[in-house]
Amino acid sequence: MIKLSGVSRTFDGRSGRVEALRGIDLDVAAGEFVAVLGRSGCGKSTMLRLIAGLLPVSEGRITVAGAPITKPRPDIAMLFQRPALLPWRTVLDNVLLPVEMFGWKRAKHRDRARQLLELAGLGGFEKRLPHELSGGMQQRVSLCRSLIGEPRVMLMDEPFSALDALTREELSGELQRVHMTSGATVVFVTHSIDEAVLLADRVVVLSPRPGRIRKVVDVNIPRPRTLGRNAHLADVARVSADLHELLMERDLPVTAGAETR
Numbered sequence: 686m687i688k689l690s691g692v693s694r695t696f697d698g699r700s701g702r703v704e705a706l707r708g709i710d711l712d713v714a715a716g717e718f719v720a721v722l723g724r725s726g727c728g729k730s731t732m733l734r735l736i737a738g739l740l741p742v743s744e745g746r747i748t749v750a751g752a753p754i755t756k757p758r759p760d761i762a763m764l765f766q767r768p769a770l771l772p773w774r775t776v777l778d779n780v781l782l783p784v785e786m787f788g789w790k791r792a793k794h795r796d797r798a799r800q801l802l803e804l805a806g807l808g809g810f811e812k813r814l815p816h817e818l819s820g821g822m823q824q825r826v827s828l829c830r831s832l833i834g835e836p837r838v839m840l841m842d843e844p845f846s847a848l849d850a851l852t853r854e855e856l857s858g859e860l861q862r863v864h865m866t867s868g869a870t871v872v873f874v875t876h877s878i879d880e881a882v883l884l885a886d887r888v889v890v891l892s893p894r895p896g897r898i899r900k901v902v903d904v905n906i907p908r909p910r911t912l913g914r915n916a917h918l919a920d921v922a923r924v925s926a927d928l929h930e931l932l933m934e935r936d937l938p939v940t941a942g943a944e945t946r
């Protein structure tokens with residue numbers, strides 16, 4: 686569904702040239718949930734913005750469902766770290782924003798928006814303004830907004846990192862349910878090993894800048910997964926320990942021909 690071939694991205698800033706990503710080859714299958722894990726500044730957000738068509742690649746090629754990415758597309762939704770809601774619009778009108786942006790039929794989507802809000806535990810809050818909601822509730826509104834167009838691809842840039850640990854876990858649970866029922870393909874950027882193991886089918890570990898694929902780790906743990914005490918505790922601990930080791934290996938060379946499917 687998503688294919689990156691030899692993708693590099695360099696930025697020319699005021700203080701010189703920064704090579705953010707180098708030679709990324711990655712195939713994400715339809716319906717797959719891939720987490721991208723790496724240290725601060727290794728190019729995770731850049732990779733997501735390239736796939737979203739918000740930035741052009743310096744080298745290489747990105748296709749989604751076979752078509753090259755040149756600009757943002759309505760079937761690719763992006764969720765950012767902060768909710769980025771419009772403060773003067775109600776919760777419902779914030780969820781309906783993409784409907785206006787892409788010129789879809791409002792009447793048809795209004796019911797779906799209400800359903801999504803209900804599912805996200807926000808039934809009854811449709812007419813509230815964003816400042817009347819907690820941070821976790823605002824991020825739920827954002828999640829509903831990204832789902833309104835039934836996207837084929839969801840790109841998520843540390844969407845829960847500003848939230849407290851319990852809300853984060855709760856929203857991760859909701860995201861798993863959404864993913865299991867919608868069949869969307871998800872690329873999820875995170876700093877958190879726990880979050881990656883909880884959510885992903887595969888975890889792409891990037892090396893420090895310039896970001897290259899250090900390793901792709903399979904997470905073969907049955908779903909739905911939970912943190913804390915559960916039947917798969919030993920598996921979760923093992924995969925988490927492997928990922929931790931990979932992230933802590935500072936200067937090891939990138940594995941030759943890292944398996945990227």
Ligand SMILES: Nc1ncnc2c1ncn2[C@@H]1O[C@H](COP(=O)(O)OP(=O)(O)OP(=O)(O)O)[C@@H](O)[C@H]1O
Pocket residue numbers: 696697698703704705723724725726727728729730731732876894
């Ligand atoms: N628009 C830009 N102009 C110049 N440099 C940039 C730009 N965007 C990103 N960079 C640089 O590219 C590198 C990768 O940045 P990016 O935000 O992709 O990293 P990240 O892994 O998402 O970091 P974090 O985990 O801290 O959010 C950094 O060194 C950053 O300074």
